[in-house]
Amino acid sequence: xxxxxxxxxxxxxxxxxxxxxxxxxxxxxxxxxxxxxxxxxxxxxxxxxxxxxxxxxxxxxxxxxxxxxxxxxxxxxxxxxxxxxxxxxxxxxxxxxxxxxxxxxxxxxxxxxxxxxxxxxxxxxxxxxxxxxxxxxxxxxxxxxxxxxxxxxxxxxxxxxxxxxxxxxxxxxxxxxxxxxxxxxxxxxxxxxxxxxxxxxxxxxxxxxxxxxxxxxxxxxxxxxxxxxxxxxxxxxxxxxxxxxxxxxxxxxxxxxxxxxxxxxxxxxxxxxxxxxxxxxxxxxxxxxxxxxxxxxxxxxxxxxxxxxxxxxxxxxxxxxxxxxxxxxxxxxxxxxxxxxxxxxxxxxxxxxxxxxxxxxxxxxxxxxxxxxxxxxxxxxxxxxxxxxxxxx
Numbered sequence: 001x002x003x004x005x006x007x008x009x010x011x012x013x014x015x016x017x018x019x020x021x022x023x024x025x026x027x028x029x030x031x032x033x034x035x036x037x038x039x040x041x042x043x044x045x046x047x048x049x050x051x052x053x054x055x056x057x058x059x060x061x062x063x064x065x066x067x068x069x070x071x072x073x074x075x076x077x078x079x080x081x082x083x084x085x086x087x088x089x090x091x092x093x094x095x096x097x098x099x100x101x102x103x104x105x106x107x108x109x110x111x112x113x114x115x116x117x118x119x120x121x122x123x124x125x126x127x128x129x130x131x132x133x134x135x136x137x138x139x140x141x142x143x144x145x146x147x148x149x150x151x152x153x154x155x156x157x158x159x160x161x162x163x164x165x166x167x168x169x170x171x172x173x174x175x176x177x178x179x180x181x182x183x184x185x186x187x188x189x190x191x192x193x194x195x196x197x198x199x200x201x202x203x204x205x206x207x208x209x210x211x212x213x214x215x216x217x218x219x220x221x222x223x224x225x226x227x228x229x230x231x232x233x234x235x236x237x238x239x240x241x242x243x244x245x246x247x248x249x250x251x252x253x254x255x256x257x258x259x260x261x262x263x264x265x266x267x268x269x270x271x272x273x274x275x276x277x278x279x280x281x282x283x284x285x286x287x288x289x290x291x292x293x294x295x296x297x298x299x300x301x302x303x304x305x306x307x308x309x310x311x312x313x314x315x316x317x318x319x320x321x322x323x324x325x326x327x328x329x330x331x332x333x334x335x336x337x338x339x340x341x342x343x344x345x346x347x348x349x350x351x352x353x354x355x356x357x358x359x360x361x362x363x364x365x366x367x368x369x370x371x372x373x374x375x376x377x378x379x380x381x382x383x384x385x386x387x388x389x390x391x392x393x
Contacts, residue, residue, distance in 0.1 A: 006297055007033035010040050013282075014171055019378045022281065023323065026311035034293040035305075041172045043070065043284070044299050047311040049318035049335070051293050055285070055307055056339040059086050062285040062305060064342060069170035070284055070306065070380070071177060077188065081225025087341060103348055113144055114356045121360035125392055129371060132388035137242035140353045141235050148349075149230050150204020152194070162187035163235040164379060166228065171380025180380075191224045191231075205230060230346070237337075238350045240279035240384030241270070242357055247388050248273060250368045252325050259327060263362045269327035270354050274313075274336035276325055281310035281383050283338070309335045310383065367393040 009032065011025055012018060018025055026047060029036045034051040035044050046052050055062045065086050067075025078084055120139055124130045138160065146156050165183025168176060193199070195213065200206040206227055213223040249256040259265055284306045291299045299305060312335045314322045319331065337344035344350075361368075372389040 007036040008039055009036050009045075011038065012040055013038070013045070014041075014174060014176065014380055016378055019380075019383075020376050022310060022383075023314055026308065026314060027316075030311060030315060030317075033295050033297045035297050035299060038306075041070065042304070043172070044303050044305045045311075046293075046305055046307045047315075049312040049315040052307050052309065052312035052335060053339055055305070056335070056342070059285075059341050061288055061291060062307075063288050064285050066286040068283045068285065070172040070304070071170070073181075074170045074177075074184075077184070078225060078228075079221070081221065082229055083225070083342065106348055106352060109144070109148060110352055113140065113352050114360075116140060116143065117353070117356035117360040121357070121364055125361075125364045128393075129389070129391045132246035132390050133239065133243045133385050134387070136246065136357070137239045140242075140357065141238045144353060145230070145235070145238075145349070148204060149206040149227075150201030151206060151231075152199050152201075158186075158190075159231055160235055160239075162190070163232045164377065164382070166232045167236060167381040168379050176378070176380055187228065187231075188224065191227050192220075194227065195220060195223050236382050236384065237279040237344065237346070238353055240277070240382060241273055241350060241354050243385050243388050244277035244279070244383075245269070245273040245354065245358065246368060246390060247370075247374055247385065248276060248325050250370045250388075250390055253367060255325060255327050256362075256365075256368055259358070260362050260366065263359055265327050265330075266355050266358050266362065267351070268330035269358060270351060271331050271334055272325065272327050272329050273354075275319070275329075275331045275334040276313070277383055278310040278313050278334075278336040279382055279384060280336070280338070280344075282306050282308050282381060283342075309338065361392070365392040369393070 009029060011029070013022065013025060029045055030047045034048050035046045038045050046055055063086055064084055067078065067084050069075045069078070075084065117140065120136065124136060130136065142156060142160070162183050165180040166187055168180035169184045171177040195210065198210055200210060209223050209226045212218050213220060218226070259269055284304055287299055287301050287303045287305055289301045293299065316322050337347040369391045370389065371391050374385050374389070375387040377384050377386040
């Protein structure tokens with residue numbers, strides 16, 4: 001690492017080792033400055049909380065119009081999708097998300113989510129041993145979200161793998177990114193077929209997208225991109241938060257004891273889980289002008305900038321003892337779901353599902369124990385597990 005003309009580092013944040021445990025590297029980069037030029041990938045890494053939040057709120061300076069991925073193939077393939085737009089076009093398409101995923105709109109499904117979570121928790125507690133990823137965290141997103149979208153039964157099981165591939169394909173050029181391309185091609189083909197055949201249940205979220213496309217409000221690429229947003233964001237983020245939460249509570253039994261004794265802390269615990277293990281670690285944008293971040297750091301116009309939610313949420317300049325898991329912290333200002341005009345539109349649904357799961361477990365479980373070594377699902381963009389074997393008592 002060097003601080004010659006501006007902070008720069010030859011660190012690879014996308015190696016297996018870095019993805020498995022990124023936080024020591026994030027801290028080293030934060031200590032260099034508010035942003036660091038990653039010479040290996042020619043990226044600017046914005047890593048401190050204050051600067052990440054400010055950048056996410058300034059779409060005129062940090063634009064999504066040239067894509068949020070770290071390679072040209074990804075950005076070209078999803079050109080026209082909601083995530084690759086700035087206002088005003090982004091605002092119009094985003095309404096299709098926010099109208100159906102607002103707290104008011106979700107009230108009608110909250111009772112159903114609670115009921116399903118209660119049934120799932122009861123069944124898993126009776127079993128005693130289960131996998132927090134495949135048996136718990138993946139259950140509600142597949143059943144609830146797919147029903148809300150109005151997705152056909154055929155193909156649901158394959159969507160999880162396709163979704164993970166979508167995020168992976170947004171990384172920098174390399175073996176991991178290349179290996180994800182077949183999954184993304186399969187996802188695009190599948191979504192395009194769904195749009196062409198109108199193979200969705202009328203009345204669901206997805207049907208709204210088809211109707212908007214038929215009215216000429218959004219192009220076919222936009223319709224495909226919106227459906228991908230529902231599927232990809234809803235799956236990976238929710239699955240990651242629930243399974244990461246179980247993992248954290250297994251490692252910190254004293255915090256689980258607090259939650260069992262005070263179940264009203266479930267929302268605060270959810271926020272702390274998202275802060276500690278941000279399901280989306282990084283996204284990128286491109287600067288439209290020179291940006292002076294202070295401390296001698298000036299990001300030039302036209303630079304690809306990677307904003308790290310994972311690093312910002314562990315910034316000791318903003319959070320006291322940020323590597324400590326404390327469910328009483330209740331970090332309402334965490335950046336785990338982004339911020340600004342591209343903040344996660346589905347975070348309300350993720351909260352409903354995760355809250356329901358942890359409330360149902362806290363009412364039945366005194367202790368969560370790991371029964372084996374958890375397996376990380378290494379991904380260029382997201383952070384989560386492929387397996388977390390646990391026993392509940």
